[in-house]
Amino acid sequence: MLLSLDIRDVLIIDRLELRFQPGLNVLTGETGAGKSILLDSLGFVLGWRGRADLVRQGADQGEVVAEFALSPDHAAQDILAEAGFERTDTLLLRRVNSRDGRKTAWVNDRRASGEVLRALSDTLVELHGQQDDKGLLNPREHRTLLDAFASSETALSACRAAWRGLRHATKAHAEETTRLQEMAAEEDFLRHSVAELDALAPEPGEEATLDTRRRRMQAAERLRADIARAHTALSDEGAERLLVDAMRWLEGASDGLEGQADAPLEALARALDALGEAQQGVEACVEALNIYPGELEAVEDRLFALRGLARKHACLPDDLATLAESLSARLARLDNGARQIAELARAMQQAQTAYDAAAETLTAIRIQAATKLDAAMAQELAPLKMERAVFRTAIIQGDAGPDGRDMVSFEVATNPGAPSGPLSRIASGGELSRFLLALKVCLTRGTTGVTMIFDEIDRGVGGATADAVGRRLRALASGAQVLVVTHSPQVAALGQHHWRVEKRIIHDMTVSRVVPLSAEDRIEEIARMLSGDTITDTARAAAQELLGARPVL
Structure with missing residues (x-):
């Protein structure tokens, strides 16, 4: 208040x-x-x-x-x-x-x-x-007023939720359809690219590994010649023969040296052991540098294939594996498109059914409320000297929306037999x-x-x-x-x-x-309203008569 x-x-x-x-x-x-x-x-x-x-x-x-x-x-x-x-x-x-x-x-x-x-x-x-500013004369507000009269908040909330669900399902179906149509336009590209990438089967880091191998094989001839010389120098035709000769000579002279040759002999033995280890390492190097016929050509072919495919797809060679997964996923989505579209269509239909039920419930509530409102209006119009007037709440089906499909308008007929029409015009x-x-x-x-x-x-x-x-x-x-x-x-x-x-x-x-206004002042004011600027005794008497049966509370 x-x-x-x-x-x-x-x-x-x-x-x-x-x-x-x-x-x-x-x-x-x-x-x-x-x-x-x-x-x-x-x-x-x-x-x-x-x-x-x-x-x-x-x-x-x-x-x-x-x-x-x-x-x-x-x-x-x-x-x-x-x-x-x-x-x-x-x-x-x-x-x-x-x-x-x-x-x-x-x-x-x-x-x-x-x-x-x-x-x-x-x-x-x-x-x-x-000139009502709350919507009583605005047909676009009549549905809101009828819903308030019907206390339909629960049904209205359910309808709005069902509408949101329908919009979401419809959007998902439309977006997926559009995506599949776009992918279908590039199906040939996808299938060729996936086949090409699957055949090559690139791996992350492979380009660097191949490049290193290629460089090593290109330098292998020069390296193998140097290692061969090292191997010869360490073999029984080189350092090994000299060490063996030295040990034999010292052993022959050791009896006359009264133990002084023991230490050199032990050192030479250790040197021979180390020499043997060196010979094994050099032999491993030789083995590593052995290149099978066509191996360098194969490495170069794969390296160049990786780099060529990377240029084709405008990415780094190391990203080819990720690209292959992405294109394969897109192709799989295209292949499964019909099933996905069918599932989304079923979801959309279920959402449509839910919305239809919620909208129909809301319509039933509005029809029932309209009947009650029309009866209530008939009761209210009689005391207002309009007992022969007819008020009708018209409900027709319109476009679907969050608040249902109903279009509501308040119509009146002021005389029996006269056609009804919008409240503001009739x-x-x-x-x-x-x-x-x-x-x-x-x-x-x-x-x-x-x-x-x-x-x-x-x-x-x-x-x-x-x-x-x-x-x-x-x-x-x-x-x-x-x-x-x-x-x-x-x-x-x-x-x-x-x-x-x-x-x-x-x-x-x-x-x-x-x-x-006091009681006396009210007589004067109502008399003014009855007679205008000049208040007459007749107007005062009429004012007293209007107020007489209605004491001020």
Whole structure:
């Protein structure tokens, strides 16, 4: 419930403090007195998009503060928690508009964004008028309103989830089909390349190994000649024969040397052993340098094949093995494409079936809700002197989407036998007011904690019809807070709390004031509304008669 609205330096309002009450609150006043400024100010503090030039002339900034009472289970509590604010039983919104156009907002004395204000406003206030801005006249919003009336959140969430699943499955099938079509266009290339790579069977690091072998074999002749000379020098025709001769000579002379030849002989024995090891190593080198006929040519052919294939595929020779795996995988995917497409098609069909079921469930709920809404509207239109009018919620099948396949529109027929048509085109101004009021009552039934504002909803009606509108507003306010801006004396007389909006000239400046009215003041105000500028005794008597059976609460 809206508890208070404080406005400072907004347009022609210098300072204004309003304290609202439960029930039916009415605001009256002459045209141009500033009633619309009150709604603009409330919309500003709630983050609604509106006029930008709100700051009063001569002021540095305009400021609006609105205070709301919240129950523990009010929908605004979840929005506060999600935005990082504490839950509270009193919500204080403050917003400032500086002269340069900058806007700053606070929620319970903490800075807040316009998005947070707008999210809160959806749970706090509903503004309604003949030019309804909540979608009652917009056929594109009728489905949303019907879903809210039907409380179809669960079915709607299921349908949206099924739609996401269908979109995902359809996308996967389309993407895979496109990929396979692209691969099919290069099938010949893939098969030739895979066969060529499989035949060569390249291995990482092989190019460097082959290059080393090739260089060694190219140098083998020169190396083998040098090693052969070394082998000859170490053989029994070279160093070995000389060492053996030296040992034989020393052994022959050892008897006359009294043991002095023992050490040289032992050294020579060790030298012969080392020489033998050297001979074995040299022989191994000779064996390693043995090249079989055609081996160098084979190494060169493979090396050149690796390098040629790498150039062909614009990669390094060491990357050929990875490329072979990648191309083989693509070819396997192409070969298995039909099976993969079939699996994706089955998944898409399953997703389509799930979506169809969810959409049909949602349609059934909407049809049932439409029947209830039409019956509820018939009950609401009778007290509004429109018992012969017919309201119908039309549902036809449209394109599939996340919210189902249904297209919903509110249609009316104002006279028996007359064709029905869109609400905004068939109903006249006065009829439209009553249709919208009845529709608002039906759609908000069961809604708690929301302040409903009706901006001249009674425009275009008078007499008994205006009285019927006022009575319906009064009944609607019995369990809620309703604010009505009205020019109708019949509606004003039914208010439980009454304010008059008026303009005054103070120090050559036009300012707007909102004055709470006493019982006597209400007689004068309603008499003015009945007679105009000149209030007659007859008008006062009529005002007293309007108020007589309706004591102010």
